[in-house]
Amino acid sequence: MLQKEVTIYDIAQKLNISSATVSRALNDDPVVSKKTRKRIFDAADEMGYRLNHFARNLRSQKTNIIGVIVPRLNSYFMSAVISGIEQVANSEGYNIIISQSAEQWDKEIANAKTMFNNRVDGLLVSLAYDTKNIAHFEPFFKRNIPVIFFDRVEEHNSSTNVLIDNKRAAYEATKHLIEEGCKRIVHITAIPKRNVYTDRLAGYKLALAEHKIKFKEEYVVISNLGQEDGAKAAEKILHMQPLPDGVFVANDNCAVGCMVALKKAGIRIPQDIAFVGFNNDPVATVVEPNLTTVNYPGYQIGAVAARNLINHLKGAPMYTTDSIILKSELIIRNSSKKSAS
Amino acid sequence: MLQKEVTIYDIAQKLNISSATVSRALNDDPVVSKKTRKRIFDAADEMGYRLNHFARNLRSQKTNIIGVIVPRLNSYFMSAVISGIEQVANSEGYNIIISQSAEQWDKEIANAKTMFNNRVDGLLVSLAYDTKNIAHFEPFFKRNIPVIFFDRVEEHNSSTNVLIDNKRAAYEATKHLIEEGCKRIVHITAIPKRNVYTDRLAGYKLALAEHKIKFKEEYVVISNLGQEDGAKAAEKILHMQPLPDGVFVANDNCAVGCMVALKKAGIRIPQDIAFVGFNNDPVATVVEPNLTTVNYPGYQIGAVAARNLINHLKGAPMYTTDSIILKSELIIRNSSKKSAS
DNA sequence: TTATAGATTGTAACCGATTGCAAATCTTTT
DNA sequence: AAAAGATTTGCAATCGGTTACAATCTATAA
Numbered sequence: 001m002l003q004k005e006v007t008i009y010d011i012a013q014k015l016n017i018s019s020a021t022v023s024r025a026l027n028d029d030p031v032v033s034k035k036t037r038k039r040i041f042d043a044a045d046e047m048g049y050r051l052n053h054f055a056r057n058l059r060s061q062k063t064n065i066i067g068v069i070v071p072r073l074n075s076y077f078m079s080a081v082i083s084g085i086e087q088v089a090n091s092e093g094y095n096i097i098i099s100q101s102a103e104q105w106d107k108e109i110a111n112a113k114t115m116f117n118n119r120v121d122g123l124l125v126s127l128a129y130d131t132k133n134i135a136h137f138e139p140f141f142k143r144n145i146p147v148i149f150f151d152r153v154e155e156h157n158s159s160t161n162v163l164i165d166n167k168r169a170a171y172e173a174t175k176h177l178i179e180e181g182c183k184r185i186v187h188i189t190a191i192p193k194r195n196v197y198t199d200r201l202a203g204y205k206l207a208l209a210e211h212k213i214k215f216k217e218e219y220v221v222i223s224n225l226g227q228e229d230g231a232k233a234a235e236k237i238l239h240m241q242p243l244p245d246g247v248f249v250a251n252d253n254c255a256v257g258c259m260v261a262l263k264k265a266g267i268r269i270p271q272d273i274a275f276v277g278f279n280n281d282p283v284a285t286v287v288e289p290n291l292t293t294v295n296y297p298g299y300q301i302g303a304v305a306a307r308n309l310i311n312h313l314k315g316a317p318m319y320t321t322d323s324i325i326l327k328s329e330l331i332i333r334n335s336s337k338k339s340a341s
Numbered sequence: 342m343l344q345k346e347v348t349i350y351d352i353a354q355k356l357n358i359s360s361a362t363v364s365r366a367l368n369d370d371p372v373v374s375k376k377t378r379k380r381i382f383d384a385a386d387e388m389g390y391r392l393n394h395f396a397r398n399l400r401s402q403k404t405n406i407i408g409v410i411v412p413r414l415n416s417y418f419m420s421a422v423i424s425g426i427e428q429v430a431n432s433e434g435y436n437i438i439i440s441q442s443a444e445q446w447d448k449e450i451a452n453a454k455t456m457f458n459n460r461v462d463g464l465l466v467s468l469a470y471d472t473k474n475i476a477h478f479e480p481f482f483k484r485n486i487p488v489i490f491f492d493r494v495e496e497h498n499s500s501t502n503v504l505i506d507n508k509r510a511a512y513e514a515t516k517h518l519i520e521e522g523c524k525r526i527v528h529i530t531a532i533p534k535r536n537v538y539t540d541r542l543a544g545y546k547l548a549l550a551e552h553k554i555k556f557k558e559e560y561v562v563i564s565n566l567g568q569e570d571g572a573k574a575a576e577k578i579l580h581m582q583p584l585p586d587g588v589f590v591a592n593d594n595c596a597v598g599c600m601v602a603l604k605k606a607g608i609r610i611p612q613d614i615a616f617v618g619f620n621n622d623p624v625a626t627v628v629e630p631n632l633t634t635v636n637y638p639g640y641q642i643g644a645v646a647a648r649n650l651i652n653h654l655k656g657a658p659m660y661t662t663d664s665i666i667l668k669s670e671l672i673i674r675n676s677s678k679k680s681a682s
Numbered sequence: 683t684t685a686t687a688g689a690t691t692g693t694a695a696c697c698g699a700t701t702g703c704a705a706a707t708c709t710t711t712t
Numbered sequence: 713a714a715a716a717g718a719t720t721t722g723c724a725a726t727c728g729g730t731t732a733c734a735a736t737c738t739a740t741a742a
Contacts (some may be wrong), residue, residue, distance in 0.1 A: 055698035
């Protein structure tokens with residue numbers, strides 16, 4: 001037996017007052033006397049009243065929903081990000097709806113449209129591989145709906161970015177390899193279209209240049225950065241003459257896949273080839289030797305992005321922050337300790 | 342310059358027809374003539390009309406939102422599940438909102454309440470460790486809002502469960518260890534409150550019994566199943582006399598943590614101790630030796646659960662399915678091949 | 683030509699809240 | 713006791729759709 005929904009009208013009728021007063025009381029409007037206020041709350045409790053968000057949203061033109069668009073959900077990093085977003089959003093009374101672009105520009109466009117039609121109050125986005133421009137977010141900008149990009153970002157004067165200093169992190173990683181004695185350093189990365197990859201590539205080049213090591217195009221291996229792609233990259237590396245003595249990979253999963261394949265081929269790590277990854281995925285402490293990597297704090301990225309978005313929604317002006325750079329650091333483990341071994 | 346929202350009234354006015362006709366046309370009601378229909382769609386496009394979900398929801402009392410409550414988001418398995426849910430839901434025009442219980446009963450109760458107040462059309466739930474009963478879902482049952490449990494389930498006559506046959510999977514896993522020659526098999530698991538753990542324990546016991554191996558309470562190690570908990574479990578194992586010769590872990594992450602710690606202590610795997618895990622997390626192919634494990638198809642679990650829920654929402658009666666058991670299988674890798682080594 | 687069924691469109695109530703403005707009630711002051 | 717001011721409360725419009733029912737139009741048959 002389905003009980004009918006209780007509305008403010010039912011409460012009003014029962015107490016013989018107007019629905020306006022009930023509405024005000026339930027919204028803690030101080031104009032309502034404590035006495036009626038109490039009567040209303042008691043009645044609401046007793047009758048099992050619950051707010052109808054649609055009626056409210058319809059009136060207030062707000063949804064209390066934050067949209068999240070990510071390339072993929074199935075990585076440790078992204079899970080951590082989402083976890084951070086959810087935590088903050090939830091604590092502030094916002095709900096999140098999530099969709100995946102599967103790294104495809106057109107799906108991202110479709111997702112953005114859906115989010116727009118769902119009238120999200122704000123949007124958190126990590127761009128797909130494929131995305132050539134961000135015109136599909138124009139409707140949001142036009143309506144002053146805040147959009148924050150994280151991790152995979154694009155510059156836009158009416159949005160904030162949340163990320164780490166990829167160039168510097170990559171620089172540190174590469175420099176570390178050089179200091180461990182590496183001279184022929186391969187960089188495995190994705191097609192450098194997105195900031196995360198171009199910046200890491202730039203950091204890699206900078207470190208080389210600073211140590212007077214000539215950059216070689218053939219040392220940049222383009223890959224999809226999955227674990228299995230790491231194995232494919234290993235193939236390529238094994239065919240290089242002379243063999244590289246260090247590898248900096250833009251992602252731990254791929255690094256690990258590559259290490260496993262190289263080890264199978266008899267390469268010793270780090271003696272023959274030293275490795276540095278990126279992200280500090282838990283798998284870094286499982287592979288042998290443990291992987292030196294850049295700690296990329298996913299949970300915090302998500303939490304900060306969400307916090308910032310909500311601040312905007314609550315009135316903080318957009319221009320106060322342009323981009324937010326979180327700390328990252330190199331965690332040195334055995335995969336790169338050439339000198340000590 | 343914020344452009345104002347276009348409503349069906351604007352379209353109606355412009356075309357000099359009634360809003361009712363506009364509404365019908367936009368909803369593909371065949372009663373509207375093709376001619377007016379076309380005029381309406383053209384005008385809607387041109388004017389940049391977008392549906393107001395709240396107005397519709399307010400009227401139709403439907404939200405097209407599916408709620409998802411999970412213990413944690415940060416595991417590969419759960420990411421895969423969410424990915425599956427999102428895919429199916431999206432393709433059917435549903436949105437999902439996600440919240441985490443952080444393995445706590447009270448947070449789960451709060452989440453359920455939020456979902457209820459958000460008037461989700463249906464709910465997908467994986468229960469927290471902690472959850473002692475599912476009374477907090479009664480409001481859903483009472484209102485005939487479908488609830489589907491997956492992975493961590495509880496029996497209830499008005500809900501469907503989606504999961505694998507944990508008992509059988511555990512039985513196969515343990516049997517495999519026995520057939521590889523193990524006699525003293527440890528089982529690392531969580532406090533057996535949830536089905537997944539009790540069932541796996543039962544499967545473990547069954548396999549032992551069937552092979553006339555006496556069950557020993559002290560061989561069941563209770564843990565939180567994180568990677569670091571695996572290391573703690575390794576401690577305990579190292580203190581056992583005589584040393585066990587096989588370990589069946591209820592989760593790959595923990596198995597891996599345990600293996601790494603044991604190896605550090607000089608234990609050879611699988612020669613001294615053979616390992617079988619659970620889930621087929623990607624890390625299973627990174628650890629050395631590669632981990633034998635039960636393949637638990639997360640993506641499919643999510644997709645099937647979502648598909649089923651949506652079928653219910655579209656009218657399929659609830660009683661047609663009571664629980665859905667997906668296939669799982671043992672993937673044998675080197676961590677358990679005692680006989681071959 | 684007219685009755686009639688069938689196709690199309692319009693009218694208006696309804697979903698459940700919010701809120702500006704007016705009205706009523708209660709206090710305080712003279 | 714009446715006037716003025718401060719508190720509370722109520723009225724009614726509004727948000728943007730949906731849909732039962734009535735009204736109108738069109739085409740075909742008698």
